[in-house]
Amino acid sequence: MTRYVALIDGEPGAFGVVIPDCPGCAGMGDTIEEALDSATEGLRIWVEAIEAQGDRAPIPRSMAAVRAEAEADPETGGVLYATVPLIRHLGRPVKANLSLDSGVLSAIDATARRLGVTRSAMVEMLAKVALPGFG
Numbered sequence: 001m002t003r004y005v006a007l008i009d010g011e012p013g014a015f016g017v018v019i020p021d022c023p024g025c026a027g028m029g030d031t032i033e034e035a036l037d038s039a040t041e042g043l044r045i046w047v048e049a050i051e052a053q054g055d056r057a058p059i060p061r062s063m064a065a066v067r068a069e070a071e072a073d074p075e076t077g078g079v080l081y082a083t084v085p086l087i088r089h090l091g092r093p094v095k096a097n098l099s100l101d102s103g104v105l106s107a108i109d110a111t112a113r114r115l116g117v118t119r120s121a122m123v124e125m126l127a128k129v130a131l132p133g134f135g
Contacts, residue, residue, distance in 0.1 A: 002057075003083040005066040006039055007076060008032055019084060020066055021058045022046050032080070039084045040132040047086060057086070087131055098123070 004019045010028075015035035017027040025046040027039025047057045063081060070076040100108070112122035 002060060002086040004043060004060045004086065005063050006036070006082045006084045007066075007070060008035060008080040008082055009076075009078070010035070017082075017084070019043060019046075020069065021060050027084075032082075036082060036084060037132045040087060043084050043086055044088060047088070085132065093120070 004021050006017045006019050006027075008015060008017050010016050013030050015029055015032050017035045017039035019025045019039060019042075022043060025039070025042050027035050027037070027042045029035035029038050050057055063083070067081060070079060070081075108122050108126070109119055112119050115122065117125070
């Protein structure tokens with residue numbers, strides 16, 4: 001999975017995240033976790049928009065490279081560093097063999113039947129709730 005270095009700034013109730021390799025791509029939230037989730041969703045949308053224009057997503061730089069650039073800029077003092085995953089929704093189903101507890105699988109199947117979806121669709125919905133940027 002591709003990950004981009006992110007800079008986090010702010011205070012409780014108002015955190016912001018920027019991804020230097022993706023100009024204009026940012027996220028915000030009341031907590032650092034919310035801001036990172038927002039940045040993950042923003043990154044996915046940003047990359048989709050870039051690719052829709054016929055361009056390619058930039059190759060992410062290393063943490064060391066981004067940090068060296070940020071430390072040379074006096075306006076970025078005191079930031080925290082993290083990585084943000086590029087989680088793509090490609091619209092291409094792929095088979096996966098999973099091993100699940102039989103009780104958990106029964107609950108997934110029962111919920112899928114109640115919702116009128118397949119087991120695969122149910123597992124994908126659950127994963128999207130747990131993955132950053134989708135929930």
